Amino acid sequence: MDHAISPESPSLSRRQLLNFLTGTAVATTVGAVLYPAAQFLVPPLEVSEGGGILAKDKNGTPITARQLLAEPSGTRALIAGLAGEPTYLTIQDNGVLAPMGIVDNCTHLGCTFPWNPAEQQFQCPCHGSRYTPEGVVVRGPANLPLKIVHVAIQDDAIWLYPWTELDPRTGELPWWV
Numbered sequence: 150m151d152h153a154i155s156p157e158s159p160s161l162s163r164r165q166l167l168n169f170l171t172g173t174a175v176a177t178t179v180g181a182v183l184y185p186a187a188q189f190l191v192p193p194l195e196v197s198e199g200g201g202i203l204a205k206d207k208n209g210t211p212i213t214a215r216q217l218l219a220e221p222s223g224t225r226a227l228i229a230g231l232a233g234e235p236t237y238l239t240i241q242d243n244g245v246l247a248p249m250g251i252v253d254n255c256t257h258l259g260c261t262f263p264w265n266p267a268e269q270q271f272q273c274p275c276h277g278s279r280y281t282p283e284g285v286v287v288r289g290p291a292n293l294p295l296k297i298v299h300v301a302i303q304d305d306a307i308w309l310y311p312w313t314e315l316d317p318r319t320g321e322l323p324w325w326v
């Protein structure tokens with residue numbers, strides 16, 4: 150029986166080992182160079198684990214807190230919110246973003262409505278419902294408060310989260326949950 154080892158075998162093994170080591174070194178170097186570049190080029194995640202989404206403008210571009218807070222106090226900025234619902238974000242008198250966003254969807258029959266700064270109300274043009282800055286009904290025919298969402302800033306990004314716990318305006322579970 151021939152147990153002779155091919156003279157090619159050891160050198161082949163050394164070559165394979167060298168190839169492996171060279172490949173690993175190249176992959177590590179390329180990875181170290183590309184990772185920061187990829188982080189710069191790839192946009193941040195737009196959906197969080199808690200069901201939150203980034204606030205966006207009408208073109209679908211995320212709005213930064215710095216952009217929004219450059220507007221004067223009292224501004225109601227209309228942005229694309231959860232499930233695409235237009236949502237008002239408020240810059241409070243102290244220049245801070247309000248932690249509660251107001252969904253621009255009248256609880257009577259679903260019209261969108263403008264903010265009336267002179268009267269400090271949301272006023273629905275369809276049938277005349279009016280709401281306080283917090284979305285409480287001042288005048289019907291609407292008889293439910295406006296839907297609200299949580300607003301939070303993290304690393305200059307504005308996140309919106311569903312409001313599923315007690316509604317602070319009524320002390321009850323929200324009607325939309």
Ligand code: FES
Pocket residue numbers: 255256257258259260273274275276277278289290291
């Ligand atoms: S839809 Fe707003 S008042 Fe009717």
